[in-house]
Amino acid sequence: MVRRPGAQRIVSEVFPAPAVLGTELIGVPEGAEVRLELSLESVQEGIWVSGTVSGTAIGECGRCLDEVRLEVAAPVQGLFEYSDSRTAVEDEDSEDVFQFDGEHLELEGVVRDAVVTSLPFTPLCGPDCPGLCDQCGARLADDPDHTHEVLDPRWAALQSLTDEKES
Numbered sequence: 231m232v233r234r235p236g237a238q239r240i241v242s243e244v245f246p247a248p249a250v251l252g253t254e255l256i257g258v259p260e261g262a263e264v265r266l267e268l269s270l271e272s273v274q275e276g277i278w279v280s281g282t283v284s285g286t287a288i289g290e291c292g293r294c295l296d297e298v299r300l301e302v303a304a305p306v307q308g309l310f311e312y313s314d315s316r317t318a319v320e321d322e323d324s325e326d327v328f329q330f331d332g333e334h335l336e337l338e339g340v341v342r343d344a345v346v347t348s349l350p351f352t353p354l355c356g357p358d359c360p361g362l363c364d365q366c367g368a369r370l371a372d373d374p375d376h377t378h379e380v381l382d383p384r385w386a387a388l389q390s391l392t393d394e395k396e397s
């Protein structure tokens with residue numbers, strides 16, 4: 231893109247994720263479809279990118295370990311600054327500012343940030359997921375009345391005494 235403030239370009243494309251977009255728990259898997267709907271606007275300092283990234287994130291329920299699929303549609307926003315731009319130093323700490331060599335926009339970083347920010351910290355298969363039984367690991371959603379008779383070891387000792395008497 232040329233340095234002509236005001237010029238705008240619309241990007242609308244689908245591409246395979248170059249790497250996992252997400253966290254350790256949930257993310258859009260590598261190779262899965264990612265859709266970008268972006269507007270690239272030429273501004274004084276560089277290129278202002280805004281729009282949406284969408285895709286399907288796959289992860290594991292934090293309670294029952296079932297697969298969780300989540301449709302992601304995350305807002306993307308960032309400024310790609312010409313590396314010789316004067317404001318580069320001032321904005322150094324800003325999260326949404328990226329370097330731009332004037333030729334190639336490295337969108338992966340801004341897209342990844344957008345997706346990660348929109349993902350839940352702890353993915354759940356459902357808001358009421360009861361999780362797993364802490365005794366045997368069974369899924370409580372399948373068997374809500376699931377219980378175990380937990381014998382206190384002291385009672386167990388008495389029990390064996392009684393058994394002896396009876397025999």
Ligand SMILES: [Zn+2]
Nearest residue numbers: 291294355359
């Ligand atoms: Zn679950």
Ligand SMILES: [Zn+2]
Nearest residue numbers: 363365366368
């Ligand atoms: Zn159990």
